[in-house]
Amino acid sequence: xxxxxxxxxxxxxxSFAFAIEPEYLIEDCNGKPGGTMxxxxxxxxxxxxxAISVSTSNINxxxxxxxxxxxxxxxxxxxxxxxxxxxxEDGLTLYMKIRQGLKWSDGEPFTLEDVRWTLEELLPExxxxxxxxxxxxxxxxxxxxTIDAETxxxxxxxxxxxxxxxxxxxxxxxxxALDERLKAGTFAQAWGLDEWDKLVTMGLYTIEDYIxxxxxxxxxxxxxxxxxxxxxxxxxxxxxxxxxxxxxxxxLLRFEVGETDVFFPTADNYPRILSMAEEKGWQTGTGVGGxxxxxxxxxxxxxxxxxxxxxxxxxxxxxxxxxxERQSIIDTLLNGFGLPLYxxxxxxxxxxxxxxxxxxxxxxxxxxxxxLKKGGFDWLSDGTCVDSRGNKVQFELITNFNSxxxxxxxxxLVSNATKIGVKINYSQLQFNALVERLLSGRYEGVIIGLTxxxxxxxGANVYRIDGNIHFWNYPxxxxxxxxxxxxxxxxxxxxxxxxxxxxxxxxxxxxxxRYDLFAxxxxxxAQKQPLIFxxxxxxxxxxxxxxFHPGPSEEDLPYYGPLMDFWGAWKE
Numbered sequence: 343x344x345x346x347x348x349x350x351x352x353x354x355x356x357s358f359a360f361a362i363e364p365e366y367l368i369e370d371c372n373g374k375p376g377g378t379m380x381x382x383x384x385x386x387x388x389x390x391x392x393a394i395s396v397s398t399s400n401i402n403x404x405x406x407x408x409x410x411x412x413x414x415x416x417x418x419x420x421x422x423x424x425x426x427x428x429x430x431e432d433g434l435t436l437y438m439k440i441r442q443g444l445k446w447s448d449g450e451p452f453t454l455e456d457v458r459w460t461l462e463e464l465l466p467e468x469x470x471x472x473x474x475x476x477x478x479x480x481x482x483x484x485x486x487x488t489i490d491a492e493t494x495x496x497x498x499x500x501x502x503x504x505x506x507x508x509x510x511x512x513x514x515x516x517x518x519a520l521d522e523r524l525k526a527g528t529f530a531q532a533w534g535l536d537e538w539d540k541l542v543t544m545g546l547y548t549i550e551d552y553i554x555x556x557x558x559x560x561x562x563x564x565x566x567x568x569x570x571x572x573x574x575x576x577x578x579x580x581x582x583x584x585x586x587x588x589x590x591x592x593x594l595l596r597f598e599v600g601e602t603d604v605f606f607p608t609a610d611n612y613p614r615i616l617s618m619a620e621e622k623g624w625q626t627g628t629g630v631g632g633x634x635x636x637x638x639x640x641x642x643x644x645x646x647x648x649x650x651x652x653x654x655x656x657x658x659x660x661x662x663x664x665x666x667e668r669q670s671i672i673d674t675l676l677n678g679f680g681l682p683l684y685x686x687x688x689x690x691x692x693x694x695x696x697x698x699x700x701x702x703x704x705x706x707x708x709x710x711x712x713x714l715k716k717g718g719f720d721w722l723s724d725g726t727c728v729d730s731r732g733n734k735v736q737f738e739l740i741t742n743f744n745s746x747x748x749x750x751x752x753x754x755l756v757s758n759a760t761k762i763g764v765k766i767n768y769s770q771l772q773f774n775a776l777v778e779r780l781l782s783g784r785y786e787g788v789i790i791g792l793t794x795x796x797x798x799x800x801g802a803n804v805y806r807i808d809g810n811i812h813f814w815n816y817p818x819x820x821x822x823x824x825x826x827x828x829x830x831x832x833x834x835x836x837x838x839x840x841x842x843x844x845x846x847x848x849x850x851x852x853x854x855x856r857y858d859l860f861a862x863x864x865x866x867x868a869q870k871q872p873l874i875f876x877x878x879x880x881x882x883x884x885x886x887x888x889x890f891h892p893g894p895s896e897e898d899l900p901y902y903g904p905l906m907d908f909w910g911a912w913k914e
Contacts, residue, residue, distance in 0.1 A: 364443035364567060365425065371570040373578040373891065373912030380602045382585040382593050384744035386554055388774050390541055391533040392513050393468050402513075404560055404582065404908075407544035409438060409457070410510030414906070416633070416796050418510040423452075423544065427506070433851065435497040436484075436505045442492055445565040446516050447543045454488050459517040461496070461509065462486040468529055475508025475800055479849035484509075500849040503856060504799050516542045546577045546909060558584040568909050576909035590744050597885070598622075603913070604886045604904055608746045609679035615885050623889075629882040629903050633691060633794025635683055636747055638662065638739075638755070638874040640787050642815040642832055645825040648733050649786055654832055657717025659871040663703040664710035665758040668877055671750050679883065683875040685864045686798065686805075693798050695861035701868035707761050714762065727763035736765035741789035742773040748789045751876050780813045783826050789876075798860055799847050805863075807833070807841045814872060836870050889914040 383400065392402040409424035426439040444452040465476065466483050477483055484496035484505075496509055519542040523532045533541050538552040547560035560582040568576040585601070587593060590608065597605035598618070607615045612626075619626050640653035640662075652658045668682040681689060685698040703709070718730040727735040739756070741748040749770065756766045766787075771779070779785045792804060792811075803809040807817055815837065818828045843863045850856045867873065884903035886892070892903075893910030904911065 364445075365441040367421070367441070367568045369568055369570055369576060369907075369910060371576065371578070371893065371910035373570070373893070373910055374914070375574050375578045375912070376580050377578075377913035378581040378583060379579050379604070379890065379911075379913060380583050380585065381604055382587050382596045382602050383558075384587055384589060384593065385773050386535065386586060387558075388777055389534050390538055390549070391530075393464065393515065394530050401558060401560075401584065403545075404547040405541065405543045405545040405549070406513035408511050408513055409440070410506070412511070418507045423457075423514060424510070427510070429505075433501040434499075435495050436509060437489070437493060437495050438509070439492050440494070441567065444544070444567045446519075447541075447548045447563045447565055448516075448519070449565065450516065450518050450542075452516075452544060454491060454494055456514055456517050457494055458486055458488055459521065460515045461512060464515055464520070464524060464529075465512065467524060475502065475504030475802065475848070476512075477802075477848075478502050479845055481845075501851050502848055503851050504797065504848060507795070507797060507800060514544060516544075547582060550581070555586055557586060560584070566909075570910075578910070578912040579908075590746055600887075603890045604884070606903065607883050607885055609676035609879060609883065610746065612679065612883050613677060619885065623887065624885050625888055626885045627883075627903070629884070632879075632882065633688060633796060634791055635686060635688070635794060635878055636751065636789065636791040636876045637683075638666075638751070638787060638789050638876065639814040639872075641783065641785055641813075642872075643783055643826045643830070644786050645784065646786070647830070648729070648731075649737050650830070652729065652735065652737070653786075655717045656870055657713045658719070659874065660703065661710040661713035661717070661762070662755065662759075663871055663874050664706050664713065665755055665762070666751060666874070666876055667705040667754055667758070670705070671754060672877060675750055676747070676877075676879070680877045680879050683878045685868045685875055686801070686873070687860070687864055688794070688878050691794075691796060691798075693796075693857060693860045695857075695864045697861065698864045698868040701865075705758075707758065710758075711762050721763055725763045734765070735763070736767065737786045739766050739768045739787040739789065740776060740779065740785060741770055742776045743770045744773075745791075747877065747879065748791065752789050780811075783813070783816055783821060798863070799844070799856075802844050802848075805840055806844045807837065834870075836866050837872070840866055 387401050390402065390405065392406050407423055409422060410418045411420045411422045413419045423440055424438045425441050428437050429435065440454055440457060446452055478498040479500045482499055484498050487495045489495055496505065498505070520529065520532055523529045535554065538549045541549055543563060546563060546566055548563050549558065550561040551557070551559040562577060562580050566575065566577070570576060585596065587596065593605065594611055596602045615624070616626060618624070640659060642650065642654050644650040644653060672678060672680040672682070682702065684702040687694050714727060719727055719735065721727055729735060739752060741752050752768050756768045759766050780788065795801070804811055806812065816826050818826060818831050820826055840863060843859050847856055847859045850859060882903050886904050890904070891912050893907050
C-alpha cells in the first residue's frame with residue numbers, strides 16, 4: 343500500500359513539475375552565440391520607462407516584451423509572450439493565453455497578474471484616454487478577467503476594431519517592481535536615467551552600464567525565454583554597446599572607420615555608403631518604408647495671444663504649406679528617397695485616400711501671398727508682412743538636433759518665408775529639451791515626427807481631443823499653465839468631427855465603412871492643415887559589416903532592416 347502511495351505521489355510531483363516547465367519559444371536559427379555588437383546613437387534617451395516616454399527610443403525596444411510582435415507588414419500576427427489568442431463570436435471579447443514558467447530579468451516569475459496589472463491598472467492611470475485602441479467607442483477600457491493561470495480576457499462594451507493590435511503590442515511591466523511606485527504617485531520617475539540599474543525587463547537585454555553622454559551597455563537577459571533548435575539561449579549576441587555621439591556626422595564616421603557594426607544612412611549619405619561598400623566589406627540594402635510622418639505644427643494655445651490668432655488662421659497655415667519645396671528637397675537633397683506627404687497617411691498604406699491629392703499644395707510663393715491676403719494679412723512698403731492690426735509676422739520654430747530631414751524642412755521654410763516678408767526664428771534643441779517644450783505647451787511652431795501604423799486608428803492618442811499627445815491644441819486642464827484655459831480655448835467644428843471619427847472607427851468592423859471614415863479624416867486634415875505634413879522617406883536604408891549576420895533571412899528585410907528578429911543575429 344505504501345508503495346502505491348509513493349508511486350501516486352511521484353506522479354503528482356512529476357505532473358506539477360511538468361506544468362511549470364518553461365514554455366520556451368523555439369526559433370529555427372543557426373547563429374553563433376557570443377560577441378558584442380557596437381552601434382551609435384545621437385543623444386541620451388529621455389527615460390528608460392517606456393510607459394511614459396513620448397519618444398520612440400530604440401533602446402527601449404531591446405528591453406521590453408509584448409504579448410504579440412508584428413510581422414514584416416507590422417500586423418499583429420506572431421506570438422510572443424502570448425502563445426494563443428481568439429475572439430468570442432460576438433466580437434466583444436478577446437482571449438489570450440500566455441506562456442508559463444517564464445521569468446523577469448531579476449528572476450521573479452512572469453505571471454498573468456503582470457499582464458492584468460499592466461493593462462487594467464498601470465496604463466489607464468499613466469496614459470488616460472490617450473492610449474490608442476484600448477478604450478472602446480464609449481470611452482471605456484475593457485473589463486479584464488483572469489480565466490485561469492494562463493488565460494486572460496478583455497471585454498469591451500462595443501466591438502473594438504483595434505483590440506488585437508492595442509492589447510498585443512503593449513509592453514508588459516512587472517507588477518512586483520512597480521506597483522508601489524504607481525500607488526505612491528511616483529511612477530513617472532521610475533526607471534528614469536538615474537534608475538537604470540533598477541530596471542526589470544522581459545526583453546532580450548538588460549542594462550549593464552550607463553554613462554550619460556558616453557555609452558549604454560546592454561547585456562543579454564539571463565532569463566530570456568527564446569532558444570534555437572540546438573538548445574542555445576537567444577539572442578546570440580551577448581552585449582550591445584551604444585556609443586552616444588554628438589551628431590549624425592559622427593554616426594557616419596564611426597561606421598566608416600569600423601567602430602560600429604550597423605548603420606542606418608540618411609538618404610543624402612547613402613550614395614557615399616554605396617561607393618565604399620565593396621572596398622569596406624559592407625552589406626547594404628533598403629527595406630519597405632515605414633508609416634511615420636514628419637510635419638510642422640503650430641500651437642493653437644500659444645502663450646502670445648497675437649501669434650495664437652495667426653496659428654488658428656487656416657489661411658496662415660496654408661500659406662506655410664505653399665512655402666515648403668517638398669519635391670525639390672526629395673530630388674536634390676534626399677537622392678529621390680522620399681515622397682511628398684499631403685496628409686497623415688502615406689500613399690502605400692491601404693487606408694490612403696487619393697482625394698487628398700487635390701489639396702497637394704505645391705510650392706508657390708505667389709499662392710502663399712494670396713493665402714495670407716485672404717487671411718487678413720498685408721505688407722508694409724519694405725515688404726514686411728503684418729497682420730490686420732499692424733503686427734509684424736514673426737514666430738519661433740523649433741526642432742531637435744540630429745534629424746537631417748527635419749532640418750532640411752526647417753531651413754527651406756525659413757528661407758522661403760523671407761520671400762513673403764515673414765521672419766522665422768529657427769533653432770534646434772536637444773531632443774529631451776524639445777519634449778519638455780511640447781509637454782508644457784510652451785512653444786510656437788515645431789517640426790516633429792511621429793511613428794505610424796498600417797492602421798491609422800492607433801493614432802487616437804494624437805488626433806483625439808483628449809489624446810495625451812494632442813500637443814497642437816491641448817484642452818483646458820491639461821496643465822497648470824495659465825495660457826491653456828477655458829477662456830482662450832478654441833475648438834473648431836472640424837476638429838470636433840475628427841474626434842468623432844476617431845470614436846466611430848473604433849467600433850466599426852466593416853472594412854469599407856472604416857476606410858470611408860478615414861478618407862473623411864484625411865480630407866479634413868488636407869483642407870484645414872492643422873498639421874502641415876511634409877515628406878516621408880519611403881525606403882528604409884541600412885548598412886552593416888559582412889561579419890555581422892542579421893539572422894535567418896538576410897534578404898527582403900522589412901522596415902526594421904537588419905534588426906528585425908534580432909534574437910537570430912550573430913557576429914563572426
